[in-house]
Amino acid sequence: MVDRTNLPANISDMPNTKSIRLLCNVALIIFSIVWITFTSIRDSKTTDIKNVQPQKGFLAPEFSLKSLAGGTIKLSDMHGKPILVNIWASWCTPCQAEMPAIQKMFDRYGSKIAILAVNSTTQDSLADVTAFVTNNQLTFPVLLDKDGAVTKSYQVQALPTTFFINANGIIQEVIIGGPMSETLLEIRIQQLLGEQ
Amino acid sequence: MLPILNIGPLAIQAPGLIIMIGIWFGLTAIEKNSAKFNINGNTLSNLVLWSLLSMVLFARIGYIAHYSAIFAERPLSVLSPNLSLFDPLSGLSLGTVFFFVLIQRKKLHISNVLNAITTGLSVFVIFFFLSLLASGNYYGLPSSLPWSIHLWGFKRHPLQLYYVLALVFLCVWIFWLMGKPQKRHILFFEFLRWFSVIIIFLDFFRGDLGMRVGTVHVLQISAFISLLISIVFVKNFREKPVIEQGLPPSL
Numbered sequence: 028m029v030d031r032t033n034l035p036a037n038i039s040d041m042p043n044t045k046s047i048r049l050l051c052n053v054a055l056i057i058f059s060i061v062w063i064t065f066t067s068i069r070d071s072k073t074t075d076i077k078n079v080q081p082q083k084g085f086l087a088p089e090f091s092l093k094s095l096a097g098g099t100i101k102l103s104d105m106h107g108k109p110i111l112v113n114i115w116a117s118w119c120t121p122c123q124a125e126m127p128a129i130q131k132m133f134d135r136y137g138s139k140i141a142i143l144a145v146n147s148t149t150q151d152s153l154a155d156v157t158a159f160v161t162n163n164q165l166t167f168p169v170l171l172d173k174d175g176a177v178t179k180s181y182q183v184q185a186l187p188t189t190f191f192i193n194a195n196g197i198i199q200e201v202i203i204g205g206p207m208s209e210t211l212l213e214i215r216i217q218q219l220l221g222e223q
Numbered sequence: 224m225l226p227i228l229n230i231g232p233l234a235i236q237a238p239g240l241i242i243m244i245g246i247w248f249g250l251t252a253i254e255k256n257s258a259k260f261n262i263n264g265n266t267l268s269n270l271v272l273w274s275l276l277s278m279v280l281f282a283r284i285g286y287i288a289h290y291s292a293i294f295a296e297r298p299l300s301v302l303s304p305n306l307s308l309f310d311p312l313s314g315l316s317l318g319t320v321f322f323f324v325l326i327q328r329k330k331l332h333i334s335n336v337l338n339a340i341t342t343g344l345s346v347f348v349i350f351f352f353l354s355l356l357a358s359g360n361y362y363g364l365p366s367s368l369p370w371s372i373h374l375w376g377f378k379r380h381p382l383q384l385y386y387v388l389a390l391v392f393l394c395v396w397i398f399w400l401m402g403k404p405q406k407r408h409i410l411f412f413e414f415l416r417w418f419s420v421i422i423i424f425l426d427f428f429r430g431d432l433g434m435r436v437g438t439v440h441v442l443q444i445s446a447f448i449s450l451l452i453s454i455v456f457v458k459n460f461r462e463k464p465v466i467e468q469g470l471p472p473s474l
Contacts, residue, residue, distance in 0.1 A: 048458075052454045052458075055416075055420060055450065055454070056450070056451070056454070059420070059423045059446075059447050059450060060447075062423055062424060062427065062443075063423060063439070063440070063443045063444070063447060065427070066426065066427045066440060066443060067437075067438045067439045067440075068438075069427070070435075070438040070440075071438040078375065078376045078377070079376070080375045080376050082359065082375050083360075083431075084431055084432060085375065085376075184226060184227040184229070184234075185227045185229070185234040200307075202307060203226060203227060203234075203236070204227075204234060204236065207305065207307075208297075208300050208303050208305055208308075209297060209300070210290075210293055210294060210296075210297050210300035210303065210308065211300075211303070211305050211307055211308055213293050214290050214293055214308075215307075217290075217293070
């Protein structure tokens with residue numbers, strides 16, 4: 028007969044199992060330290076190539092569009108100060124709702140940041156755009172994306188879509204949908220200005 | 224990547240929808256397994272729901288506190304439904320504190336509650352990473368591997384899918400442990416341990432900048448701290464299994 032009085036109640040309490048567990052935990056910790064160090068070394072050797080994409084952290088795609096007021100505006104001409112690019116249409120209710128807030132921000136920060144309202148003219152009519160801008164007394168530049176190139180390059184899936192771009196031309200935030208409140212706009216603009 | 228689902232005139236934010244589905248599945252898993260910890264299912268799902276709501280509330284309060292001068296000009300904007308006016312870190316940290324306060328107020332055993340919510344948590348994190356795939360955030364490094372996906376100008380590691388795959392395995396493991404009564408008391412820290420390992424390993428493939436101190440990824444360091452904590456607690460709980468409690472009153 029085997030005397031079981033001194034045996035552990037559970038197999039998981041056996042000294043051998045405990046040693047294996049301890050070994051596994053030590054291995055996990057060592058692996059983690061090595062992997063974190065390896066990641067850090069890899070990142071220090073990686074050159075930061077800025078790609079052009081309509082996404083946070085990437086360079087904003089370039090465009091050159093005719094303005095409703097006349098003349099052509101290029102995005103790259105605005106570099107050196109933060110830019111707000113709002114893609115909209117006159118029939119879109121949230122776009123209509125956020126325009127007064129954008130106008131207020133233009134009145135307040137117009138000298139420090141560039142605000143460009145890109146009208147998705149392929150989905151709009153020039154007469155409606157002109158009427159909307161006049162009725163709402165919008166004084167910031169309204170650009171006409173007549174061939175839909177900007178809507179395409181900025182991968183716009185819903186209107187309005189707003190891109191907050193820093194002074195180096197890098198997108199800091201994309202807000203899909205609306206309406207954006209004055210508070211939200213002011214906070215984002217101050218964040219962009221704070222970066223400079 | 225599918226940030227917006229256009230259904231007729233409706234433009235639905237797909238990541239938000241996926242997270243809502245994840246919460247629903249997570250709560251269902253929690254309710255189903257609560258009896259195994261002698262906790263009332265309604266009590267537990269109410270506890271989680273209230274904690275989630277508190278996270279939203281604290282995320283807004285944290286944001287208001289940070290930009291108080293701007294909110295003071297327009298006090299009504301504190302009620303704005305805009306999802307960009309939230310501070311996730313404040314929400315997560317203060318909401319977690321509120322969760323523990325609720326547990327204490329309801330006289331529940333902390334480790335029992337943590338173990339009881341683990342199945343739900345393991346289901347929810349899968350949906351969370353699916354939502355990141357939908358939004359195109361937390362994308363992977365450029366890669367030429369055959370399973371790479373085209374995202375943001377390059378063929379990249381499908382990082383979010385790596386996470387989903389790893390977390391599905393972890394979820395299966397957690398449900399398997401749930402079926403073993405002698406293992407249930409270490410469920411939460413077992414989940415935390417392997418979730419931390421997954422983050423430490425997969426964050427290597429991260430293509431976006433994220434939060435970094437120099438070249439060190441803050442997420443990896445946080446996961447490493449969680450790993451150490453979980454190892455200590457798993458060891459502790461293995462040696463001292465908690466005593467099961469009776470059914471508490473509903474919230």
